[in-house]
Amino acid sequence: MNDKLLHHRAEGPTTAPPLLLGPSLGTSTALWDKVAPELSVTHRVVRWDLPGHGSSPAGLIGPGATVDDLAGLVLGLADSLGIERFAYAGVSLGGAVGLHLAVHHPERVSALAVICSSAHFNGSKPWEERAALVRREGLAQLAESADTRWFTPGFTVPELVADHRNADPEAYAACCDALAAFDLRDRLPEITAPTLLVAGRQDPATPPAHLREIADAVPDAALVELPGASHLAPAQCPEAVLTALRAHLGGSARRGMEVRRQVLGDAHVDRAQARQTPFTARFQDFISRYAWGEIWTDPTLTRRERSMITLTALVAHGHYDELAMHVRAARRNGLTPEEIGAVLLQTAVYCGVPAANSAFATAQRVLAEEDPAEGNG
Known part of the structure; x- marks a missing residue:
């Protein structure tokens, strides 16, 4: 394991458009287990672990860490994989990293999805107190209450709760330091990447008002609210999150369809679409996205x-x-x-x-x- 890089898991064709997936505090790449495989049909999906979470080295950050530090680690990971420009989706702290990247490194972010997150996390005091608690007592107490913070009553994902319990306390506390210092509200209008906000209507940690605040500030941003979803929407409502992300990230397919019609004619494309079945739908999407949306649009x-x-x-x-x-x-x-x-x-x-x-x-x-x-x- 490279102790200088975030642990990651890559799926999908290496030639497909890159998509980085960021986790919430206390979770791991497993947060995306029900979403990433489907997204990898059309994207090169790279999901990563926070320092001290999952399989990422704890020593990548220390006390007083910031979201800028985490964003730097993500860029280092992307560079190591040869990824210059990428779409990005993140949950909670992972979403904050995406906002930071879109503001401070706009040339790297082609599209942004911020899920159950915020441009600020209710001030510094709650996170300073949580960091002190974890440094003093470890994560057992917080792990016991993870279900109530993450999911609606009666729902759980045992693997994610185990990830919470097994995270490195010092690295977890450093991530709390980053959340305590994070407030990007005054920079939101600078974001130029196409932006989607996804809110869980039953999310107590980052309620829909937090996502609406971002949507109102970021030019042309879209907002989707998911009924029945709490804080970890990709784990609790994966199909709804998939639908929202596919619609948001399908830019190359839409552009491809435009070029396909210009070159082949409406009549031909209409006939092809009329013959489409669930069995051939992915192939038709591949043709529109890859052949027409990437190759035929290349100005070379x-x-x-x-x-x-x-x-x-x-x-x-x-x-x-x-x-x-x-x-x-x-x-x-x-x-x-x-x-x-x-x-x-x-x-x-x-x-x-x-x-x-x-x-x-x-x-x-x-x-x-x-x-x-x-x-x-």
């Missing part, structure tokens, strides 16, 4: 150039139904019939004459449908 190549490359690749692999669709797309992207013919002629050299022969037949049919004069020219 023009759409004309991308059409030429795509036509060649489809001929090489004999995908003639897809070729027909992309001949139409090439025309939308500004290629003339002569330029399309030149691309297909080049495929005869590098992909083979039979492949090019079939490609010319497909393209001629499509061009004739688009404009009979072109198809016969």
Whole structure:
């Protein structure tokens, strides 16, 4: 274990958009057990442990720690993983870290979700008293009351309560020091990342008013209140949290759908959407997010150039139904019939004459449908 880095757990494709998940005080990466695997379908999810919690070294922070110290540790983790820019979601103290990052390191945060958290935590005195208690007596007493602070009556997650009991008292107390000193209210209007606030309506620690305060101050922020949720909403109401996060983090899919329609046409995309089933929904999301939302939006190549490359690749692999669709797309992207013919002629050299022969037949049919004069020219 690297004693200079926060312990973390990474899930999802390394090529997917990065998403960092921050924990609440007293918990571990297990807080996200019912959420992270689903998010990893579309993101490279990295969840981390606070110092002295889970498997993170306790010595990463000490007395008088601040949220800035914790944010620095998160950036160090991201740097070690080669992650320059990331979406971020955090609960309670983890949410405070996200707010700090969005204010002080806006170039690193592409999107922010703050869950059951606050821009301040009811002043310094309660946290100073809790830190003193933990340093004096350990965590047994606080762990006994964890359920009432974290969940609605009758609900518990034993693994998280065990995490609370097993945390390092000195590191836990240092995290309390960080909460005591945290107040970012006057900096909230500076946040530029798209921001989502998620409140648990039954949360006694950071009630909905705290999240509304942030939503009112951060430009264009959205607020979702979850009925039946207390302080650890990802553990108690994972489906509701998933729904909110997916809607907030789906920017590349939305942009991808826009580009997909521009290149392929509304009629084609509408037909594809109409044929979508629960079985194919993830694949359709993958196409919109990855192919259209990330590759086709990359400004390094023009759409004309991308059409030429795509036509060649489809001929090489004999995908003639897809070729027909992309001949139409090439025309939308500004290629003339002569330029399309030149691309297909080049495929005869590098992909083979039979492949090019079939490609010319497909393209001629499509061009004739688009404009009979072109198809016969």
